[in-house]
Amino acid sequence: MSINEFLDTARAALDKKPSDARLVLVTGNDSADLDSIISALLMAYLSQKKNGSSNTIYIPLIKVPFCDLALRPEVTYVFEQAGIDTTKLICIDQLDTSYLESIGNDTLMARPDIILVDHNRLTPPLSHLEQHCQIVGVVDHHVDEGFYLDAPLRWIEVVGSCTSQVVLLLHDEINSLSDVNKKAVATLAAAPILVDTIGLCWNLGKTTQKDVDALKIVGPLAFTSSLTAASTTKSDGPDGTNSYLTPQAITYYNDIEHIKSQVDHLSTRDLLRKDYKQWTINGYTVGTSSMSWYLKAWVDRDGYDQIVKDAWAFIGEQQLDMLVVLTSYDHSKQQSDGVYERELAFFVANDKLLQVKNALNDQQDVGMTSLLPLWGKENVDDQGGRIGFYNQKISSYLGNKFGL
Numbered sequence: 001m002s003i004n005e006f007l008d009t010a011r012a013a014l015d016k017k018p019s020d021a022r023l024v025l026v027t028g029n030d031s032a033d034l035d036s037i038i039s040a041l042l043m044a045y046l047s048q049k050k051n052g053s054s055n056t057i058y059i060p061l062i063k064v065p066f067c068d069l070a071l072r073p074e075v076t077y078v079f080e081q082a083g084i085d086t087t088k089l090i091c092i093d094q095l096d097t098s099y100l101e102s103i104g105n106d107t108l109m110a111r112p113d114i115i116l117v118d119h120n121r122l123t124p125p126l127s128h129l130e131q132h133c134q135i136v137g138v139v140d141h142h143v144d145e146g147f148y149l150d151a152p153l154r155w156i157e158v159v160g161s162c163t164s165q166v167v168l169l170l171h172d173e174i175n176s177l178s179d180v181n182k183k184a185v186a187t188l189a190a191a192p193i194l195v196d197t198i199g200l201c202w203n204l205g206k207t208t209q210k211d212v213d214a215l216k217i218v219g220p221l222a223f224t225s226s227l228t229a230a231s232t233t234k235s236d237g238p239d240g241t242n243s244y245l246t247p248q249a250i251t252y253y254n255d256i257e258h259i260k261s262q263v264d265h266l267s268t269r270d271l272l273r274k275d276y277k278q279w280t281i282n283g284y285t286v287g288t289s290s291m292s293w294y295l296k297a298w299v300d301r302d303g304y305d306q307i308v309k310d311a312w313a314f315i316g317e318q319q320l321d322m323l324v325v326l327t328s329y330d331h332s333k334q335q336s337d338g339v340y341e342r343e344l345a346f347f348v349a350n351d352k353l354l355q356v357k358n359a360l361n362d363q364q365d366v367g368m369t370s371l372l373p374l375w376g377k378e379n380v381d382d383q384g385g386r387i388g389f390y391n392q393k394i395s396s397y398l399g400n401k402f403g404l
Helices: 003-016 034-051 066-071 073-082 097-105 127-131 162-169 171-175 179-196 209-222 247-260 268-274 295-302 304-318 351-362 397-401
Strands: 022-027 056-061 113-117 134-140 153-156 276-281 284-291 322-330 340-348 368-370 387-392
Touching (some): 003 034, 034 162, 034 171, 034 179, 066 073, 073 247, 134 162, 162 171, 179 209, 268 284, 284 304, 295 304, 304 322, 322 351, 340 351, 351 387
Parallel strands (some): 022 113
Antiparallel strands (some): 322 340, 340 387
16 A cells, blocks of 8 residues: 555554544644654555555644645655655544544444554643543653653653654564655655754764664665765764765755755744744643744844834734744755854743743853844844744754754
8 A cells, every 4th residue: 555545544444533433643742843744644554554554544733724835835845856745645634533533432332543653642732632542652762751651652862863763663564665655655654754853963962873874774775875874873974064964965954954944935923833843841832843944034124123113013912922943944945154053033922921031041062142242133132031943053952952
């Protein structure tokens, strides 16, 4: 069965609502980025093959409305390369959660199961399903929040890409596919592994040996080859760069990054919700927005005052206590001596969280440097320290802290 056929089967099950089937919902996180979408899809598809039962149906879920996929052109590009029809993907606005609740409460029907990928705690609008469904699996590469300790499958480890974990976990199922389906799976899987590790650059703090191992599995299936023979350990690769990737893999990665970074046409609201996650931490609601752009370009386009106004509007829309914007951008795309940088913007709505922002600013291991003075904007209104724009020298620290 191809991935397209699998998606048709999953959608048909949701439409027909069979009474004799066991449903397993495989859901990625709120951001619905490449890693979240593809790890959920491959976990569901390969688990369906491994299970082999026609009475068990795995449903891969994307936790954004279908219309929001238009904000993610890199998803369309990668799926086209793999020959997968994105209109077949199942999004949150196409899921009838009341159906899952009803069968979860019916003692004569199999209780639905849920597998979490790319996050390890069920979040709204699905968090209430904990009362009606069983969490049977958690596969994630973020900091462990300590939930679902009795789940039969529970693998939480800080690696570069959750898709790497899915590939390593279901390697045998990949090997058992037809050549055509192997190539489709591998083409999908290679994308988030390359993107989330920044092209397997060890020196940028996102790559682990498991990511290299996973790409060694899917790379030769997606491309002629993806790694040179010498690229098996952290010490390989000159100065920690990705120069040991073969040209075909580098081209695929660069094409995805080019498409992903074309965000300068998006409104501030769309920029903030394109790759957005939200948590409740100690009673406070915190949102993070990641973008493949850089803060100065954003400020130059819209102006500081307009960005602040739009950010406060977004905070009000989401009812946040704090919003953190995390940017990443490779400036070598624009200039030969450019470097890869990560930046942060803070918008603190609740004064009680000012101490969090200030504490991060004071920690040397975070490496935050204020950007406003460097832009000649040291006199702008930061609203009593509630707003801040920073360069982050330590690329992986804060991402792990905020579950990225």
